[in-house]
Amino acid sequence: MENITSAIRIIPLEHYLFLCLALFSIGVIGVLFRRNTIVILMCIEMMLNSVNLLLAAFSSYRSDPSGQVFVFFIMVVAAAEVAVGLSILVMMKRNVDSIDINLLNKLKD
Amino acid sequence: MNSEYLILFFLLGVILVGGAIVFSMFVAPSSKNSAKSEPYECGIPVKSDAWIQFNVGYYLFAIIYLIFDVETVFIFPWGVVMRDMGLTAFIEILVFFFILVLGLLYAWKKGALRWV
Amino acid sequence: MFSIITIAITGVLLLYLGFLKNRWIYISVAITGLITALALSVFSWNSLETSFSNMLIIDNYAIAFNSVMIFATILIFLLAPHYFKGIEKNVPEIYALLMFSLAGACMVTSFDNLTMLFIGIETMSIPLYILAGSKKFSIRSNEASFKYFIFSSLATAIFLLGITLVYGMVGSFHVGDISNYFTITKEIPSILKVGIVLLVISFGFKIAAVPFHFWAPDVYEGSPTLITAFMATVVKIAGFAAFYKLLSTCFILVPDSWHHLILGLSVLSLIIGNLAAIKQKDVKRMLAYSSISHTGFMLFAILSFNSFSASSLLYYSFAYALSTIAAFGVLMVVKNHMSADGSVQAFEGLAKKNPILAIVMTISMLSMAGIPITAGFFAKYYIFVSAIQGGWLWIVIIGILAALVGVAYYLKLIIAMFAKTSETEKIVTSPLYITSLLVATVLILIAGVLPNLIISLI
Numbered sequence: 001m002e003n004i005t006s007a008i009r010i011i012p013l014e015h016y017l018f019l020c021l022a023l024f025s026i027g028v029i030g031v032l033f034r035r036n037t038i039v040i041l042m043c044i045e046m047m048l049n050s051v052n053l054l055l056a057a058f059s060s061y062r063s064d065p066s067g068q069v070f071v072f073f074i075m076v077v078a079a080a081e082v083a084v085g086l087s088i089l090v091m092m093k094r095n096v097d098s099i100d101i102n103l104l105n106k107l108k109d
Numbered sequence: 110m111n112s113e114y115l116i117l118f119f120l121l122g123v124i125l126v127g128g129a130i131v132f133s134m135f136v137a138p139s140s141k142n143s144a145k146s147e148p149y150e151c152g153i154p155v156k157s158d159a160w161i162q163f164n165v166g167y168y169l170f171a172i173i174y175l176i177f178d179v180e181t182v183f184i185f186p187w188g189v190v191m192r193d194m195g196l197t198a199f200i201e202i203l204v205f206f207f208i209l210v211l212g213l214l215y216a217w218k219k220g221a222l223r224w225v
Numbered sequence: 226m227f228s229i230i231t232i233a234i235t236g237v238l239l240l241y242l243g244f245l246k247n248r249w250i251y252i253s254v255a256i257t258g259l260i261t262a263l264a265l266s267v268f269s270w271n272s273l274e275t276s277f278s279n280m281l282i283i284d285n286y287a288i289a290f291n292s293v294m295i296f297a298t299i300l301i302f303l304l305a306p307h308y309f310k311g312i313e314k315n316v317p318e319i320y321a322l323l324m325f326s327l328a329g330a331c332m333v334t335s336f337d338n339l340t341m342l343f344i345g346i347e348t349m350s351i352p353l354y355i356l357a358g359s360k361k362f363s364i365r366s367n368e369a370s371f372k373y374f375i376f377s378s379l380a381t382a383i384f385l386l387g388i389t390l391v392y393g394m395v396g397s398f399h400v401g402d403i404s405n406y407f408t409i410t411k412e413i414p415s416i417l418k419v420g421i422v423l424l425v426i427s428f429g430f431k432i433a434a435v436p437f438h439f440w441a442p443d444v445y446e447g448s449p450t451l452i453t454a455f456m457a458t459v460v461k462i463a464g465f466a467a468f469y470k471l472l473s474t475c476f477i478l479v480p481d482s483w484h485h486l487i488l489g490l491s492v493l494s495l496i497i498g499n500l501a502a503i504k505q506k507d508v509k510r511m512l513a514y515s516s517i518s519h520t521g522f523m524l525f526a527i528l529s530f531n532s533f534s535a536s537s538l539l540y541y542s543f544a545y546a547l548s549t550i551a552a553f554g555v556l557m558v559v560k561n562h563m564s565a566d567g568s569v570q571a572f573e574g575l576a577k578k579n580p581i582l583a584i585v586m587t588i589s590m591l592s593m594a595g596i597p598i599t600a601g602f603f604a605k606y607y608i609f610v611s612a613i614q615g616g617w618l619w620i621v622i623i624g625i626l627a628a629l630v631g632v633a634y635y636l637k638l639i640i641a642m643f644a645k646t647s648e649t650e651k652i653v654t655s656p657l658y659i660t661s662l663l664v665a666t667v668l669i670l671i672a673g674v675l676p677n678l679i680i681s682l683i
Contacts, residue, residue, distance in 0.1 A: 031379055044375075047379075047382035047386075051389050054386075062393075064397070069186060070340055072182055072185075073344060079175055080347070082175070083172045083176055084355060085354070085378070088354065088358055104371060106368055107365055107368055107443040107446050107447050215240050
């Protein structure tokens with residue numbers, strides 16, 4: 001544990017922050033602009049995982065384990081979310097035989 | 110150690126295997142036709158491309174596996190504190206497992222584990 | 226705490242009772258479980274209880290909101306047997322998912338640690354993704370489900386980033402530690418401010434405040450109407466209770482970093498929600514936009530933190546939940562009767578076809594518009610008083626103008642109901658259904674005449 005903590009601390013905290021914010025932004029942009037729904041799901045996962053990375057970094061810099069416990073919760077919830085998301089995708093695929101998001105335009109003003 | 114033996118072993122291997130291949134090239138009769146390039150030379154004809162889509166039946170197993178696989182992540186932090194907390198920790202993890210088993214039982218009763 | 230556990234156990238029980246294939250067993254078990262949970266929640270009044278090593282704190286604030294949400298769910302469950310008549314497949318699963326969602330909603334109101342807030346929000350929303358798509362073969366339902374999933378996940382990710390930034394600067398997820406940090410520290414790092422802004426934005430998504438509302442009308446329209454009623458009441462109230470609690474316990478000492486945002490959300494929700502509602506032809510969509518404009522009113526309570534704002538938020542939630550459930554209840558019957566036509570024209574002549582439904586709908590619309598002797602009037606009155614006490618007079622003026630605009634589209638529906646039509650085929654409903662609607666209506670009137678019953682609670 002001590003080794004991992006000190007290994008994480010070799011890299012300055014700002015670098016973790018920038019990396020995670022970059023990953024998060026890529027995820028947001030992907031969700032908003034990609035048309036393939038599978039890619040959208042992956043982008044959501046990427047956002048959650050960038051938060052996980054940042055939490056682990058903060059946690060070891062503060063020597064406070066609660067941040068890492070939070071990571072566990074995020075992982076489990078993300079798995080549940082992806083399971084539901086994939087099921088929705090399969091349901092959609094069976095009805096419209098496509099996973100392109102542009103087909104989702106039945107609900108409009 | 111005796112690295113000479115290792116070198117000798119490699120040399121022997123190369124000579125024997127290479128010699129056998131070269132020898133068979135001269136001796137064996139050869140015939141070239143299109144059936145030779147099939148994946149299964151014994152005669153089963155190939156139906157389609159190798160990149161086929163899997164049956165959707167697999168997806169339900171995958172999702173159930175995904176959930177139960179990730180739930181076990183909670184056992185790691187439990188393992189760290191188990192010794193300090195004693196019996197309470199044991200009872201709590203039993204409750205956790207009980208809830209997980211309830212979920213699995215439901216999936217089983219619902220027929221999600223049946224092979225289609 | 227025991228009321229939350231009761232709700233969760235009832236949910237699991239319902240999943241297994243589904244194998245019995247008897248729809249009266251599971252509806253009665255569900256309602257028994259909910260009434261038990263309501264009783265457990267009410268009887269723990271005034272007993273401050275912290276559980277799960279300070280993860281949850283069940284104070285009077287949490288109990289009051291939990292009771293309102295459990296009560297709203299009971300009303301929705303009373304509507305359910307009639308709604309699901311003829312649909313035998315997967316009904317117990319839908320009930321169970323509603324239960325799990327409610328358990329999450331009750332966790333959200335009583336968090337004492339941001340971990341619990343996150344888990345509560347997710348427990349509340351993940352069942353809802355499935356519920357929104359529970360009409361499996363309707364493409365509109367699929368679309369609603371997928372849109373809700375995408376935007377809710379996006380909001381969750383933003384929320385998590387906000388929590389992480391706050392954690393990185395404060396060093397704890399505990400509510401008490403975070404508020405202590407602000408009493409000690411005078412110079413707040415800018416990363417922390419970014420974190421607070423991200424938290425506000427993610428809650429803006431969850432409670433559907435303009436400009437983060439764009440998913441709401443589509444999702445409300447595409448989902449099955451019963452689920453829409455649940456989303457528009459329980460989920461929204463839980464979101465508001467959590468939002469209020471988060472800002473009032475953690476970030477009350479740094480209002481500069483979020484006050485302007487709330488102001489913007491509130492004003493935009495009032496203006497855009499009401500203006501968009503006027504031009505809607507579909508009643509469900511109109512109710513969705515009207516729910517957005519109610520968000521604007523409810524944000525007043527967060528804008529003006531004082532001793533009065535929590536109780537005015539509670540009263541508004543109660544009034545709003547009752548009138549929304551009544552409105553959606555009538556809409557479900559009418560839409561079913563008119564072969565899935567939910568436009569304003571479908572309501573024409575309702576007073577002839579079924580006078581009770583017409584009266585219920587009229588009172589519910591009057592309450593939403595804020596006409597006296599209904600609960601909606603005092604709801605708006607208290608929330609305006611709370612805002613004036615906080616020194617936000619000009620916001621109240623915008624609110625009153627928005628309420629006047631609102632009267633226009635609510636009246637449009639009432640006029641349609643009492644209009645004459647050639648077709649006078651009676652609409653029949655089940656006694657349980659009418660009971661639920663009448664209970665909601667009578668409570669709207671009681672709360673409108675005797676507002677002190679609720680306003681003096683917390």
